Amino acid sequence: MMDKTFQPAELEQRWYQQWEDAGYFAPQGGDQAFSVMIPPPNVTGSLHMGHGFQETIIDALVRYHRMAGYDTLWQPGTDHAGIATQMVVERQLAAQGKDRHEMGREAFIEKIWEWKASSGGTITQQLRRLGASPDWSRERFTMDEGLSAAVQEVFIRLYREGLIYRGQRLVNWDPAIHTAISDLEVISEEEQGKLWHFRYPLADGSGHLTVATTRPETMLGDAAVAVHPDDERYAHLVGKEIALPLCDRSIPIIADDYVDPEFGTGCVKITPAHDFNDYEVGQRHGLPLINIFDDDAAINNQAPEFYRGMDRFTAREKIVEDFRHLGLLEKIDDHVLKVPRGDRSGVIIEPYLTQQWYVDAKALAGPAIEAVESGQIEFVPKQWENTYFAWMRDIQDWCISRQLWWGHRIPAWFDPEGNIYVGADEASVRAENRLDDSLPLHQDEDVLDTWFSSALWTFSTLGWPEDEEMLKRFHPTSVLVTGFDIIFFWVARMIMMTLHFRGEVPFRQVYVHGLVRDAEGQKMSKSKGNVLDPIDLIDGIDLPTLVEKRTSGLMQPQQAERIREATRSQFPNGINAYGTDALRFTFYSLAATGRDIKFDIGRIEGFRNFCNKIWNAARFVLMNCEGKDCGADESLPYTLGTAERWIDSELQRTLERFRKSIADYRFDLASQALYDFIWNEYCDWYLELSKVALRDESDPAVARGIRRTLIRTLEQSLRALHPLMPYITEEIWQNVAPLAGVTGPTIMLQSFPVEDPDRIDSDAVADIAWLKGFALAVRTIRGEMNIPPGKRLSVLLREGDREDPRRIASLEAQLKQLAGLESIAWLEGEAPASATGISGNLEILVPLADIIDPKAELARLDKEVEKLRAELKRIEGKLNNEGFVAKAPAEVVAKEREKLRSQQASLEKLLMQKQQLGNIPT
Incomplete structure (x- = not known):
């Protein structure tokens, strides 16, 4: 016999262990295959609400298709998470007084593998707690031997096909970690800043142009001042030159459609080496790329000597002061702007000119666009196709190199003259290119972007290029479940790579889900203190531990105190244990x-x-x-x-x-x-x-x-x-x-x-629908007239349809049980004072004279009416107060208006009950 109460904790762990030990998650055979790939979580990660939401959706699909007779594979695995993992291990080493540069590359990589073996499985254990049922026996890792071989094979082929090249471009540069990062790893949020207005003198001494900038330090790398071609104010100046202050050089005034003549003065400083938009303007006009930063975002030797070696923000202060001293600082405005910060380091990201490896994405995009246009791949909901097409039709070449040690090292070697040789290893490079053993070669220090290996995920995890059996059975996969924020970074790149190397799509459908937000619709974040941990919802957590968890690591005491108070208010008793199934x-x-x-x-x-x-x-x-x-x-x-x-x-x-x-x-x-x-x-x-x-x-x-x-x-x-x-x-x-x-x-x-x-028996469905309507009508009367549930009632019937007598005869016993009835009879003669309910065309009358004391009930109702009217007066007064409506948050005002509607409805119901009671003789 089952336990008296449902206690999820014990049975969840017991059943999961049995399922996994018995191998139930592996493909079980079947005529049709159903396969889905896990979006590989970072090996450093722990389960958050987004993971929980996504993996429960995948698990529902997998369990459903497994039971529906499909040969079902859910392929699990984790991503090596280059930056995140390297930072975790570097922090651990720093705590021991060690530095990776002192250790050397090989020793540092060994430390990372040691960390992975001991601590890298947290999220996969948490996925088990969630009830996820992938085939754990096939778990892959983007740095395991097979996937590393696939990554190397893809890089070499693309390079030899002319689809990978090395070039100098602007990248998002993290000055703390010293690497290029992807757009997805840049968090841009509004911050309070300044807008500095500088006067740039014309070289001929005839006047000046005023430009505004949020980054004064970049003016040391200015290559031009731009105005709009149709801006009549400055048309006569196009082609003239500016004497760039502090720099002892002249720069041209150019005309370009990029400039918004309505914004500011209509004059824009152009710094091609330090701004992505300016870079495009610079390419159109053949402007020089003047890089004024080093890897630390300090001023380098390309800038005037006085500023060299200064941190960028120190240089900013000095440049502003120098402009003031020269009489060229027109004004400083407060300005709210979006500041790009590295999601791992938290420092401000710089657009930075570096040598990187790129994939010619434009060449790969055509077939990927056609695959969606032709219906080979379907987006659900369909409108996400528009997002996909917009990105793909304006695609830029993909920067695939990262200045890290942890990751797939780029299989390229350089000789002393800078010639590049690409191959599986140094020996094969020498053999293929007939290089003398005396020629020194040095392997590229960079590693590949983690998105490069995950772009191969659907086919590399199934054994490509070696194991064709699994690929034939389970590829293309059936569906990809993912968030909209990585349609370009992952979904599009998987489509491009899979079509190029497999000649088929990676999946038939892409189900794009939304983001998990808090109850107010706010994005969950540590800084807001509104993060929920799925494991806490499953197991429960006491208030002190929850408060400590939400405030740990916060640097600002005021922020921590605000989050502490909000948490105590929302969860005064902590969070109950709800179990996995409820979550x-x-x-x-x-x-x-x-x-x-x-x-x-x-x-x-x-x-x-x-x-x-x-x-x-x-x-x-x-x-x-x-x-x-x-x-x-x-x-x-x-x-x-x-x-x-x-x-x-x-x-x-x-x-x-x-x-x-x-x-x-x-x-x-x-x-x-x-x-x-x-x-x-x-x-x-x-x-x-x-x-x-x-x-x-x-x-x-x-x-x-x-x-x-x-x-x-x-x-x-x-x-x-x-x-x-x-x-x-x-x-x-x-x-x-x-x-x-x-x-x-x-x-x-x-x-x-x-x-x-x-x-499906339509007659039985109709009969029970009638019975439910009858019982609910009586229950409504009980509630409205405050009749005790245990009081057996006698009801009278009138009107109705021709089926009603038959239904009453056949379902009388059930009706009496469900509605708590003593007797059911058809009304003969005049109706007594009754409460009336309607079910279809049938009138159900409950005589009230012998059931309730009209005087006592009227007195009770009068008190309720009085209380309601007082509450309504209070709410109306609040909503009639213009100050409250104007200043209170919109959701608070909306709640008050909803409360007003609810109380008005309750009052109407009570007044109706009073009217019915007034008809009962006393």
Whole structure:
């Protein structure tokens, strides 16, 4: 027998271990293949809400297709996370007083592998806690031997095809880590800054132009001043020169459409080596690239001697002071601007001119665009195709090199004259190029961008270029589940690389999900103190630990105190343990196609109650079915009453809704279909209806039909729910399945129940809908008139349809049980003072004279009316206060208006009850 209460912690760990040990996550065979690749989390990572949301979606698809008979592979793995991992190990070494440069490259890499072996599996263990069911026996790592070989093969081929080259371009440069980084690793947020207005004198002494800049230090590298071609104010100056202050050189005045004549003075300083937009202007006009920074973002020897060696911000202060001294500082304005910072280092990123390796992305983009245009790849929701096309049609060459030690080292060697040789190793390079052993060669120090190896993810993880068997079976993969923020960085690059090297698409569909935000729609971030940890929601966390977790590492005391107070206010008792199933179901309920989701803790509370509801319903069913005839012997006759035929019909309709919703990636609708059926139809209605029928076991065939329906409906419901709630369904199914005549070691390898439209009995559905309407009408009267639930009522009927007498006759026992009725009769003569409910065309009258004391009830209602009117006056006063409406946050005002509407509706209901009571004779 099942435990009295549902306690998820013990059964979750027990079942997961059994599933993994038994190898249930591996492909099980089947005519059709279904495969999906995990978006590889960083090996340094820990589970956050975005991971939790994404992986539960993938797991639902995987478990569903596994049960639906597909040969299912969920390929797991992690990314080596070049910058993040190198920084983690460097910090550990620094704490020991060690430095990677002193250790040398090989020793440092060994330390990283040691760290990975001991600490690099945190997130995969957390994914297990989430119930994720990938084939862990096939887990890959982007730096493992097979994937490293694939990366090297791709680089060499692309280089020899002329699609990889080395060149000098602007990159996002992190002066703290000393490497180029991708746009995705740059966080741009608004900060308070300054706008400095400098006067640039004309070289001929005839006047000056005023330019404005947020980065005064870059003026040392200015190559021109630009105006708009149609700007009449400056048309006569185009072609003249500026005497660039502090630099002892002249720069031209040029005309370019890039300039916005309406912004500022309409004059823009152009610094091609230190601004991405300026770089493009410089290329159009053949301007020189004057790089004034070194790798630390300090002023280098290309700048005037006085500023050399200064930190960029020290140089900024000195340059502003020098302009002031020369009388060329016109003014300084406060200015809010977006400041780009490295997501790992936190320092301000500089556009920086360096030698890097690039992929000719334009050459690869054409087939990738056509694959989506032709429908070989489908985006869900479809509008994300527009984002994809916009990026791909304006694609820039891809910088693939990083100035790190941890990663795939670029397989290129240089001789003393700078000639480049690309190959698998130095020996093969020498052999292929017939180089003398005496010629010194030096391998490139850089490594490849981690996005380069992850671009090969769908085929490299399946064994390319060696293992064709797995590729033939599971490639192209069925679907990619990902966030919109990496459509370009990962999705597009996978499409380009896979088409080029495999001649096929990497996946058939791309399901793009939204971001998980807090209950107010704010992005979750450490600085805001609104981050939720999925493991905390599963296991629970006390308030002091939660506060410490949210404030640790914050440098600003005021910020920490604000987060402390907000956390205490939101979670005065910490966070309860809700279990994995409740968390997963919450994610599904919020997963409307492509929209960002607001995660409200109240929802997970509700779905923890759903788990309890299922558990208690299963216990009721088992208590009524264990040791009794449940129809397992098909040779014995059984009778299905109206309720049995109805609940089976509802099950078939639910299964159809679920299947279609999963196919459309509408996890919100799929979860809602099961929730409505299990909670409302099965638990709240059918179990109550079965109680009535099981009291009379005089007809064995009827009792057999009821128990057969109870147990089989529950068993199929558990199978349907399993992809969303794996743990509770497995635990209950183990107890229920034998009674339903179903055998097997685990629910996860059972067949997914398929709807049978022929089993839908429309007459039974209509009859039970009528019964529910009748019972709800009586329950409404009880609530409105404050009649105790245990008080048995006599009801009178009038009007109605021709089917009503038949339904009352056949369902009278159930009606009396569900509505708490003493008797049901048709009205003859004049109606007494009654409360009236409507169900269809049937009027249901509950005589009130012998049920309630009109005077006492009127007195109670008067007090309630008085309280409501006072509250309404208070809310109206608040909303009529212009100061409150203007200053209060929009959500606070909206809540007050909603409260006003709710209280007004309650008042109307009370006044209606008073009117009904006034008709009762006293």
